[in-house]
Amino acid sequence: MMTHPTPTEIKAWRVSAGITQAQAAALIGYTARSWENWEQGARPMRPVLLDLARRSVNPPSLPVSPI
Numbered sequence: 001m002m003t004h005p006t007p008t009e010i011k012a013w014r015v016s017a018g019i020t021q022a023q024a025a026a027l028i029g030y031t032a033r034s035w036e037n038w039e040q041g042a043r044p045m046r047p048v049l050l051d052l053a054r055r056s057v058n059p060p061s062l063p064v065s066p067i
Helices: 007-017 021-027 032-040 048-056
Strands: none
Touching: 007 021, 007 032, 007 048, 021 032, 021 048
């Protein structure tokens, strides 16, 4: 079972990505207020949402198959 990311982890990722709360929230289809709540610890963030944000900024590379 995955644990919820901590507010510190959420903020640290966003700051390292160099984006605002509004930009981070927009990446995953949420409001800036929701992101603010997660960073303040007012509500837990589902792990999949932080993973989605990470993948939106750094999409995984697809393997290149020879033709």
